[in-house]
């Protein structure tokens with residue numbers, strides 16, 4: 048059973064004909080985006096205070112697409128996020144405290160303070176620990192869906208869905224092609240979210256692929272693909288909502304390609320000075336854009352939006368305060384086995 052995320056209401060699917068429930072979904076969407084941005088910002092500050100070992104990777108500018116992915120899944124689904132997916136992770140059920148504990152290298156974190164912060168996950172939740180940013184996770188999702196099929200669990204027209212996230216650079220990794228092709232041949236309920244943020248680290252689109260649009264690849268694999276403006280929150284919800292619904296109905300894999308811009312470096316160590324002002328001027332910030340839209344449409348007031356930020360920062364501060372009281376890993380107390388103990392209660396007591 049997917050635990051409900053911290054103090055945030057659970058996500059309901061909108062009925063297409065009900066404007067109130069659609070507005071409710073859009074507000075929840077913005078809430079996840081803001082929570083993720085505030086958490087990313089706080090992790091950057093903690094890094095500057097020397098409280099985070101390793102680098103910090105943010106999803107700045109990608110929150111609308113990522114959050115829509117996480118929140119449109121449901122318990123029993125599988126989600127393989129990447130380093131830009133703090134928003135989707137939270138919306139799918141990752142807790143703030145686990146993010147903070149992991150980033151601060153605490154023994155109480157799901158990584159037990161043994162690793163950096165990018166490989167965290169929660170198998171019970173169906174949130175897969177990331178192996179690599181470069182396409183390695185799609186085959187894991189394909190394998191999990193195949194396992195469910197072998198167990199007789201992948202039948203009917205309301206299937207569980209496996210969602211994998213990938214970037215424009217990762218789309219060119221060999222492992223990705225093999226896994227996506229297998230998903231197509233097996234007609235698996237997989238949704239591949241492609242965040243085209245214009246750069247693979249510092250390599251621009253014109254040096255990473257030669258087709259007109261990455262979504263053209265879907266036809267090559269033999270399944271459905273669609274594009275959306277990744278800076279437009281409502282467009283992300285609509286495109287991913289449609290893709291997830293198709294996959295659940297048994298229509299096979301779905302690709303959703305979002306066009307957006309990474310509004311930060313690859314990680315905190317990267318100043319991203321290769322992003323020109325001209326390129327930057329072509330893309331908005333999804334959070335600002337969505338906040339403005341919801342204000343203009345009378346769905347939220349300026350004060351409502353301020354409160355979303357305040358609530359997010361309060362939750363994050365509480366988690367940071369708690370994590371600061373918790374122990375760092377101590378080799379003298381650890382059994383440094385190669386494989387993690389699935390039962391974390393052992394390390395928490």
Ligand SMILES: Cc1ncc(C[n+]2csc(CCOP(=O)(O)OP(=O)(O)O)c2C)c(N)n1
Nearest residue numbers: 131180181214215216217218244246247248
């Ligand atoms: C097999 C492999 N090759 C290279 C790298 C180094 N690397 C890490 S992320 C990255 C670029 C990824 O670009 P993209 O998929 O567009 O994602 P983005 O970082 O832009 O979100 C590279 C080259 C790696 N981690 N693994």
